[in-house]
Amino acid sequence: MFHAAWNQYLNRMRHTAASDLKLFFSRTFALSWKSIRTLIGDKNIVLMGPPGAGKTTVGKIVGQKLDCCFIDVDDDVLEKTWNMPVSEKLKDVGKEQFLEEEGKALLSLSASGSVISLTGSNPMHVASMQHVKKNGIVVYLDVPTQSIMERLELMKVDRIVGQGPSTSLKDLLQFRKQFYNKWYDVRVVCENGITATAVAEKVLHAVERYQDSESEGLISTRGLKCEQKPSIKFFSDAVVEGLAPDGGLFVPLMGLPKFTAGEWQCLLGATYAERAQLILERCIHPADIPVPELWAIVEAAYGQNFTCSKIAPVRHLTSNQFLLELFHGPTASFKDLALQLMPRLFAYCIPKSCNYLIMVATSGDTGSAVLDGFNRLTETDKQRIAVITFFPENGVSPIQKIQMIGCQGKNTTVVGVQSDFDFCQSAIKKMFSNSDYTGFLTAEYGTALSAANSINWARLLPQVVYHASAYLDLVDQNVITFGCPVDVCIPTGNFGNILAAVYAKRMGIPIRKCICASNQNNVLTDFIRTGLYDLRGRKLMQSSSPAIDILKSSNLERHLHLMANGDGPAVAQLFSDLENQHYFQLQKEFLEKLQQDLVADWCSEKDCLDAIHSVYNSTGYILDPHTAVAKVVADRVQDKTCPVIISSTAHYSKFAPAILQALRMEEIKQTPLGQLHLLNSYKPLPPVHRGLLETVEKNKQPSHPVCAADMNVLMEHVEALIQKQFMKVF
CATH class of the missing domain: 3.40.50.300 (P-loop containing nucleotide triphosphate hydrolases)
Known part of the structure; x- marks a missing residue:
């Protein structure tokens, strides 16, 4: 009863004058x-x-x-x-x-x-x-x-x-x-x-x-409707388990908390860590992580690991376009914003009596960010937590591959797979849902499986922070006043980054439209325009923006659950159709609701490289290929009646061949080391990214296991790491 009244209050607060608050409360709270x-x-x-x-x-x-x-x-x-x-x-x-x-x-x-x-x-x-x-x-x-x-x-x-x-x-x-x-x-x-x-x-x-910690549980996107008493997990359980037992993704039972306009404005001038703390403590019950422990985790994550004091700064690009720079972390991609935090949350939440193997599928940047984040845990935590990363052997940039290999530690390993990202992601989900296999690992090695991809709620939740922070920074910079709308344009593959922006909007940040920017793998563009998610006959095409070379967007499931007002069985049916028939079609009213938040377009390889060249010539700024995709799409679909914040998701030095091609360099050296040196002489890299040169030099002839696209082979690699890392249970 109280929660319903409070939600009603929050929805109306921003439209209620301060002088009317006393009257409003007296009418609203019958508690x-x-x-x-x-x-x-x-x-x-x-x-x-x-x-x-x-x-x-x-x-x-x-x-x-x-x-x-x-x-x-x-x-x-x-x-x-x-x-x-x-x-x-x-x-x-x-x-x-x-x-x-x-x-x-x-x-x-x-x-x-x-x-x-x-x-x-x-x-x-x-x-x-x-x-x-x-x-x-x-x-x-x-x-x-x-x-x-x-x-x-x-x-x-x-x-x-x-x-x-x-x-x-x-x-x-x-x-x-x-x-x-x-x-x-x-x-x-x-x-x-x-x-x-x-x-x-x-x-x-x-x-x-x-x-009352019971009221803030998480449920599966494929579970029963709320009124039918769904299976509820606490935040700590959802973090540890990663994927729901029925194959769905965890989402908050009561939705995310809403902030009043005044509460958001209290964060103007605050540091990134202060903003993160306030947002996260409203989303994570103190019974799961008490405030002092959460403070310590947030400060460790956003303390000395980023080269920019703003963590995720916003800078003007041109006209009404602004770049949200998400590449100032230790591995130079937006994944660091979540993966400097998530491993610490995970280590705090896991029970002391079990070992955990984190399984990761990556299309490039996630791999090194996960490895770096988990390598920063204490030695005690690393004795109980190991990480295995599967990536498409020929589906990431050379720099990304070398960086992943260089980020390995004694409890982490990477494995190349002769397939694409979608296979790696599906294989991990199948291992999770194979009760015989997971039971064997628990009984034989005392080891449970978990995930660090954005299917894990603790990986997705921190991404809400930088979308909210970007809006507040525009207010701080006097570009807008609080309440004025903005659009956000995000290069999108697995749908986690753009979903975090939708969540920020639901929490009270005045985002008008979330623009979904795809490359030639434009299944999301077609889906948002038509409601038809169709993989029949569609082949994944490699591009210069590999992080969005994805056809099966996992976090879309969370968005559809939000659009369906928590109708888990309806969501389960959609993804059953996708699995069995390779497509599903939304009903008209469902599609119209989806389009209230989202608009989409896609960008060809040529247009992507042309945008890098054009922006550099006009501004001196170098976009990475993913950001260039978003720039092209923003130019096409944004109506220029309000600012648009473009998510700059990685540093350009990770994609040296594409950048050098876009900048019309006459000679592109073939080795990654040579490419980086050439790019560095062309436009000096920031100090943190010069570390990539050192990484490459340390791994001139990198080696790593490569396996066939075979579930059994992947499972063998998982067991081999467990045998190496953890003692057998007798």
Whole structure:
């Protein structure tokens, strides 16, 4: 009941004036607060945040709604303990001693079933925060720093605890955030203009969500409808299992959370990691990954591994076109944005009693990104996790192949397959669904299988972040104001990247259209235009943009499930038809719904290379072939009434032969090393990508196993790696 009301609130919030919020809440929430009171039991609700965040005002409202005791630490604990005003105590003892005395006083607090408002500096004392967390749910009232400064000015407060003469208020507030981030269980984003009553409602919802992990499960795209009690998995289970038991893909039962416009605007000026944290903590229940652990994972993923501080910067290309550069990670492709994070999520979620083999199918970039990401795990984690990557032997660029081979570690290996990506992907899915085989691996080696392709929910979810971040960056750059629409144009093969943009739109980012850009393997273009997904007689054609040389787009299944309002059996029938008859046809109303989000076109090889040449001549910027495909399609279908963000999915140096051909070089040396040196002299590579030269030089004569397109042979490679990596179970 509460969830339905809350979803209704979120859908209407952006159209509701702040002055109307109190009336709106009174009409919308018919919830018995007694049920929330019962839910928290003897737990305290502990409000934390900077001075001026409204902890006292909001705390009193929450206490009234729950009919429970409200405790203000300043008035009810500190002043009663010290028998003097807090300001006088601070003058008497100084900053350092004050924090210690304040912490000691809080240690004496004994309460249950109460609402407690902390001081702004309490979180800086470890022992006292550990004390309140033992019997409390800590709620962080996250108010924008500028709003806090304005509130404190109105309150005539020009200095707070810990602020020296050479420290600005803004810097101190920013400094304190690290302590708030360390302790909170749930966060409430307090957007500009929101009333205290509205914040109190959000606090109660956040507490209910924290206590109720059952409501945020994931279901299979091929499962029964929601009202028929589907098989529900927790986030951690879905991450570990990768693929649903019925062959479907995991999706959130209740859909993704929606942010208000004000909540998104609170992320303007934030770092990429801060944006990722807020988005992910609303999508991952703290029962699966508590906030402090999630913070550590996010900071490790987006800390020192990217050469651009913006992680995924947006830069102007020409006219109303902007490039979202997704190639600043350690393997120079957009896959790094998810695969620096996903292995850490996976390692946190897996049980300690089992070994795991990650199976990966790649059309090029995923392979090296997965290998790099899992190689960065701790030695303890690498003892329990191994990775095998299958790729089409003749379906990736020479640089991509060398990079994959060079990224291998003691627990990772790559295998070339004499087939295409679709075979590799299908083979992995068949191994997952072969219960005899998976049972044998578990019984004989104590090893379970999982996946790191975008069929894994933990791989897809982080991709939502960079689409949201790109929009916010355009607002930060004063290209648009928040609420103005943009289009996004994405080179698309397996449908994960563009699906993440659709999800960002559903979460409240004002994306108008998602433009699906294909190369000559244009099955998605035909499908989005006609509703017919037809593989009959269609052969995969190799191109200079190999990452989108795909005919069976796995993540399309998730999008169809979204369009079908969760009708799993209908989705299962579509993909059964595709498997057995090699095509399926959408009904008219289904297609019309699909086309509300998507528009599509495709690009020939010649047009792709011409675009690289043209853009370089006019701007000096070198597009990689996948980005060039998107540029051509954007030029054709975008109506120029709003900005278009083109996803630049890889660095051009990974596709040296195509780039040199496009730039009309008279002599193209045949070896990858020679090509890279030539490209580097033509236009110097960024420092991180010069590492590709070192990779090539270390692997002048690379070797790796190559096998036939035979399921049994692939299964033998899987077992061989398990035998090498893990001890047998006797």
